[in-house]
Amino acid sequence: MPRTPTNVPPGQIREKVLGASLVLFTQRGYFNTSVPDIARAAQVSVGSIYHYFKDKEDVARALYLGLMEGLQGELGRIAQRHATAHDRCHAVMAMLFELTESNREAMDFMLYAKHREFLPSERPVCSSKPFETMREFVKNGITQGEIRKIDVMVATSCLFGGAIRLITARLDGVLAQPLPDKMESVWECAWRSVAA
Amino acid sequence: MPRTPTNVPPGQIREKVLGASLVLFTQRGYFNTSVPDIARAAQVSVGSIYHYFKDKEDVARALYLGLMEGLQGELGRIAQRHATAHDRCHAVMAMLFELTESNREAMDFMLYAKHREFLPSERPVCSSKPFETMREFVKNGITQGEIRKIDVMVATSCLFGGAIRLITARLDGVLAQPLPDKMESVWECAWRSVAA
DNA sequence: GTCTATATCATGATAGAC
DNA sequence: GTCTATCATGATATAGAC
Secondary structure, eight states, rough: OOOOOOOSSSSTHHHHHHHHHHHHHHOOTTTOHHHHHHHHHHHOHHHOOOOSSSSSHHHHHHHHHHHHHHHHHHHHHHHOOOOSSSHHHHHHHHHHHHHHHHOHHHHHHHTSSSHHHOOOOOOGGEEEEEEHHHHHHHHHHHHHSSSSOOHHHHHHHHHHHHHHHHHHHHHHTOOOGGGGGGGHHHHHHHHHHHBB | OOOOOOOOOSSHHHHHHHHHHHHHHHHHOOOOOOHHHHHHHTOOOHHHHHHHHHSSHHHOOOHHHHHHHHHHHHHHHHHHHSHHHHHHHHHHHHHHHHHHOOOOHHHOOOOOSSSSHOOSSOOOOGSHHHHHHHHHHHHHHHTSBBSSSSHHHHHHHHHHHHHHHHHHHTTTTOOOOGGGGGGHHHHHHHHHHBOO
């Protein structure tokens, strides 16, 4: 499961700030969260936050990069454990569904937040490393003949688009049932859409 | 194509404000846009904006509801012109792709903005009227035997999830080609995923 | 109805004690 | 390293002239 980066100084202030920020950013949004809000939720002073982070944007960036790094780690492990595009993509979807249930805020912040509005320097989610890795899985599947010869971006979007829509529906509270219950049903649709 | 509501007072200030807000909100985001910014872009005074709208949130709400109404109108026309779920959903996807190209800002604001952060009273996009209508199309397809007997939410997500992901990729500037070029390729994947 | 000028307020960020 | 108290900025929303 995605974690924040590993360079953790003894005082756990950094971690407490990141944890509280994640909850507040996803519940109220970045712009509706003030630094004193974060300080209160993390049970830390405003001064401490500015000691560990340059500014509020820097908190959001550390959070974003840390979570993305964790997700990328998961994808790496999946690549090691599974060989075919079919098995890899199946594992990716299952992982995304489980992560949504076990760490809703992390998922929300990673793929539902509009980072461009508060992290103008970062690249859009679509061109982030994890999304690139997923496209790489699909690309291999095409060259191996498991997946039909279509545009990689189209294939990846169709393969994971349904799952991602269900995740956002779940995050919006529109879907009552836990996502893993739908896993095999969604996967069957997804794989049919691109299978050779 | 979605338009703003029809109750337009003679002075086109209301329309000018909505048009400028749409561009600014999608380019910089709601919170990075001040009311003076809108006034400048619309070539209108701040006072006029507060004459026609209660506050900044009210501008965003009028914009959102107007665009949603326009989209709902399009879906109604599609329902009239086409009878089967296959034809209706195909027309919906084509319409969404064309709208993205012809009115990028409208599409961006409708399905990519985080409305919950600045319109807390409005329901999430997933449970908006247009999305409900799309689920209705799919539901009919299931009862008519065109679409496999699976959960309606799952089927709808799989049918349109790929297209929506491509739209967000296009809006993020990750996709160079116009979306209509990919239409038939995406549609084939989408329909395969749910067809009976 | 439309404008300019301004009151009010909240926020991000800092200074300086301990 | 951590805290409290404070400042300066910039925003929303309003008042009042025309």
